Amino acid sequence: MYTLNNKKILIAGARGMVGSALARTLTDQGKGELLLPNRQQLDLADPITVTHWMKEHRPDVVFLAAAKVGGIAANSNFPVDFLLDNLAIEINLIKAAYELGVEKLIFLGSSCIYPKHAEQPIKETSLLTGALEPTNEWYAIAKIAGIKLCQAYRTQYGCDFISAMPCNLFGKNDNFDLETSHVLPALMRKFHDAKTNKADKVWVWGSGTPLREFLYVDELANALVFVAENYSELEHINIGAEKEISIKELAELIAQIVGFKGEICFDSSKPDGTLRKMMDCSKLSKLGWRPQLSLQAAISETYKWYCDNHAE
Ligand code: GFB
DSSP: OOOOTTOEEEEETTTSHHHHHHHHHHHHTTOSEEEOOOTTTOOTTOHHHHHHHHHHHOOSEEEEOOOOOOOHHHHHHOHHHHHHHHHHHHHHHHHHHHHTTOSEEEEEOOGGGSOTTOOSSBOGGGTTSSOOOGGGHHHHHHHHHHHHHHHHHHHHHOOOEEEEEEOEEEOTTOOOOTTTSOHHHHHHHHHHHHHHTTOSEEEEESOSOOEEOEEEHHHHHHHHHHHHHHOOOSSOEEEOOSOOEEHHHHHHHHHHHHTOOSEEEEETTSOOOOSOOOBOOHHHHHHTOOOOSOHHHHHHHHHHHHHHHTOO
């Protein structure tokens, strides 16, 4: 058991969806002193800046929640950015964390690190047992490299660096841009706009049949604090919602929450991506953490936030 109490905690990516949720959770729980630099204060892609910043601020704990992220289209359209930006962030920060004696580092990946045809639900041991889903292999390779870098530092130098793999996430401060976002915020915005503009149809990408597991980002933040304090092993750990839903059912649920009553159509010219990526989270549940909130309640909270912060 490691405690975050009274520690200096750097959240890399503090302005993003995951980082901002982590900052709220750590503040609510009264844990440590938070360091929340923005991109101007700490450019994670620049190794010299990262080393200088770390020397000046000397965090005890690092949550590596900074990443170039995006949905299925962004992943396919910007392979260099997804590979290079993520590798640079990971290498610079993990190396500096070792050099400056960081006590605990929590690296964040994604369920897309697993093989496209991994046995379901996907156990941590499925990593590197098969070929990746082509629509997100660039991002996945960068995240696998991050896991391996943490393992390498643990193996060679005994560093307490761990990796956590969440399923698909959503919540406050998500990206609602229709070209680059993930499915949940994209559908929320599409249904909201259709309702506002009195449109009778909304187009959903793909066939609607792929299954996804969605976790509310506030729940993820809670789980990350839990694993930071209760987990210290070489192998990464899955963090999921323990439930899956088809894209069609998700669209119907969001339409109902938003209040869109028109037709939901499927655009089969758009990719489905992987058909299923349900994670096995028994390792985490055995340690004592499980998600609490229903998908419906979490989407409703997110929609309220969207209306207060984005919607016209
Ligand atoms: O969320 P999403 O973009 O990413 O798409 P992935 C999930 C599913 O929703 C796909 C469908 O089958 C999409 O075709 N979908 C339906 C839509 N309508 C829409 C829409 O309007 N926008 C979007 N974006 N999708 C990502 C990876 O995969 O998952 C990342 O690309 C990361 O690397 C992330 O791992 C968690 O679940 O397919």
